[in-house]
Amino acid sequence: MQTGLLCPYFSSIIIAMRTPDLLRDSFFGRIAYHVSGRRLFQHPEEHPNFVLPRRYAAHLAGPSLQTRHFASSSESLDPPPPGLITNLDVGASSSTLIGGITPGIEAKIEDHMAKKESTAAREVLHRLPQDTERVDLAATAKEEQRAHEDPNIVDWYGPDDPECPRNWSLAKRCFVTCQIGHLTFAVFIGSSIYAPGTADLSEKFGISVVAANLGITLFVLGYAFGPMILAPMSEIPQTGRVSVYMITLLIFMLLQIPTALAKNLGALLPLRFWAAFFGSPVFATGGATIADMWPPETQVIAMSGWTLSAMCGPSIGPVIGGFAVQAKGWTWTIWIMLWLTGATWVFLAFTMPETSPQAILYSRAVRLRKLTGNPNLRTQAEIEGENMTMKEVAMMTIVRPFYLGFSEPVVLFWNLYVGLAYGIQYCFVASYNVIFTGHHGFNLGQNGLTFLGIVAGGIVGFIGLVPWALYVLRPKFTRGEFVPEDRLPIAFPGAFCFSIAMFWFGWTSGAGVPWIVPVIASAVWSLSVLLLFQAGLNYLADCYPRHVASVMASNDLFRAIIGAAFPLFSTAFFNNLGVGPAMSIIGGITVLMLPVPFVLYRHGAKIRSWSKYTG
Template sequence: MATQIRDTQFGHLVRFLSRNKLFPFPDEVDSSLWKTSLPGHTGPPLKSPTEQANDTQGVVVQDSDADQTIIDDRNFYVVDWYGPDDPEVLSLFGFNLDSLSFKLTPDSIYVPGTPSIMQDFGVSEIVATLGLSLFTLGYGLGPMLWSPMSEIPQLGRSPLYFWTFLAFILLQLPTGFAVNMPMFLVFRVLTGFLGSPPLATGGATIVDMYDPATAGYGICILSSFGVLGPVFGPIIGGFAAPAKGWRWTIWIFTWLCALVLILLFFLLPETSAANILYRRAKRLRKITSDARFRSQSEIDASRYTLRDHLLVLGRAFTLTFSEPIVFFMDLYSALLYGVLFLWFESFPLVFGDIYGFSTGAQGLAFLGIFIGALVTVPLYLLWIKHGVVPRFTKPSFKPEMVLPPTFVGAVSLPICLFWYGWTARESVHWILPIIGSSIFTVGVVTLFNTARELFRQLGIGPGNSLLGGIAVCFIPIPFVFYKYGDKIRHMSKNARHDI
């Protein structure tokens, strides 16, 4: 058990308070353990620290634990894993709570509280809906920073998840206690920005733990939670908001998030190999008093300038606008998220105004999307098992081979919107638009892996037809990527050219 929780935030706290006496790392117990693996040393015999300092052809590396040390490129220990039985590798694969998939988002739970916000703050429906739009804006901007930050070896992923999530929860307090609309909207943007790391780096965490082929299962499940969370939000908010007001939708969500934070504190270890080896190198330098122990990331970083580090932090922006595949996939994801939350605004109009459902019952109408996911996700997992994994290790494998399910998803999205929009009328039973809504998850699961006024002005059918028409325009994208993806990828200087 100590091995499993040592690298969690709880484990770090216990080690700090006990001065590393409790939950010691293997190399702190056996200081000679590093000798079992020396894959990175090349060149002549290692010099002593004194001889090393006199070497004028070295590379200067700054260490927070020691003074500047001059290290010859050929004259160091590259700190690596101790072998297949390395305890830190086993703990990484053996125990990880995928709490990152928890996503009962405060965007969807917000929708039922809109009338209460209008009444409390005396604002129009359009202004009240800004609480949803601005949260989504922050939620979209956050990954542009958090994702590249999680790749910095000195930071790692686990602290990023925990501390941003803690700040996210704390900022729910001024959000829930907001005294006017401007204050409320400011904190909605901030909470969206701070709540986005699971969206930004959840897939990277899964790839840390599993090989690329197996990681497809986890990424599918993770992206599915991105839909299922918003589905359950209106169900809870639909009963809480009419009874207690919009503030209670904030408090319920905050309590649930606090529970997840506790689980993260005790059960989420670090998954970034670069960060684990970086901290291992620091420990070995301290244990042996030998500055020649370096992780590969430190050796690489010694050659980087401040400009290089800033370019890494800006990678999300540069790749988005310089790589066609990244740009169009981002555009497709934006379409899905935009349609999802815009489309959610039509549910109260359909099931409240047309079918006369109560506010609580309107939330239950979202269960059609959940049922669709229960059918789609297992089928997609079977596709990964039989259609992707067997091909993955073959020399003929191309990344475009994972795209065929998106053909179905691209077509299903407009079908869902047209079906839902034109069956939503008093003369048609309410089950038909719910069945139509269930098809939405086909598009989301396969393609991932202005508000209510639009529907009032255009009507439910034409409004959904507008969204469906936009979705139709995007249908060719996965087909183009499947046929010409390798040529498009090879146009990039950042892409691998051997696949």
């Protein structure tokens, strides 16, 4: 979501959570941790009063000179039973773990640790009680069984481990979700903030407007190909998501400087492409970040908020860009991008925590290996990564998204549907110039303000999704009745509104119709797109849970390629045909796509059964 809507809430959210944890787990905090030789921003395992869970203490690799205590303060575990020896040599073998005390006292220790182990994370890590989530008892039992079978697997300390992103407080999860939305907005605005300056740029560079529009096309193509290479890096446990976000955003920000100083199209276009390429990981990984924190029954609300921020970027870009070009020329659209992303980078560098469970557990495994001296302690992701060949990595990140996008009917149709909606958003940039500048006499700044109708429609769609998610979807999860097709009913009104809005917008664009009428049509369109996006993307994730990254990369690729093509022909398309006939052609295509959610709702389970990738 854009910063303007969120600023009033930031202060109260920060007060409600433990800010030192945000700083410790931020990009800045991790750098300070390593630069200081692991003395600053330490984790609980590095504190002298940390209680080593029994499963790791019982499998120590060798002698150690460190001495740890079960409890050293009232904030730690409850006092041990009378007569319990509280000093533990963590280097002792399992046979001498209790240091020669009697079997009776050893039994007391075992009993005491067993009782406290499920809540050890909260008590030992000195956290405030978190909001509780419903625990899947079967999954928990399975994890406990796996831990018992292989004690060298590093996992969460218990179902209420506060380090697990889904156990974070509601305030912290909302705050991080807003951060992802703001990052998406800050990068996505770059595609359209440039658009109002194409006429000024074409005049100064001595090129056609179509050639100037290549700056939009190549920027959107950067969105398409960047996630194919950069987004999978966020799945590497040693890297995590935050490092990818912060390093790529820094490159994106720095590339704005030579872009604004470019003196010809040959310099400008490659810079626009590479800026979008490096800014793109959030488009494929942002949804994964949200899934890290939110359970499936409430995930749709957080995802719709993130989608709204993605819609606001290209919609608010012309508002800011229009006034900037009118006052200072096209280069100021790029300087504004530099200021916005610079402020975003500083804010996120100090406050955005890591959300990837694999990365969090990997860092924990490193600390536990150092603490126990046991080099065999590893996470499941480490083990799986070691067994993957370069061919398998290439297949997962490059080949599989293309294959699924063309071979799976469910993926193909949703990719085309969502891609069409995405392309129309860039089509609006050209049609608005014809309608509001040409027919109604608006200047660049006033023309940009008309895009706020898209923002308003998206907000209405988001508000409508919340009760549907809470009172329709959530009970199905609770009762265990949920199937992927339950995601689709919200797309039914979206599909009808999508087609209606195209004809409404096209045939009310004349000078004789009040300007507010097509603006309302654009609001109906954005409402429909939000509903379609949420139904489609969540449905794809539910249908292909083992290949979510590949399916989302495929969708992102289709969406960006279609979106990149529209600016190349849209100006001539609307000027030559007129807005009404041109929008009617697009509306006719949306009518042909309208049955997709209905067919999948009725026959989706059967179609999914044909595929070896679903389930």
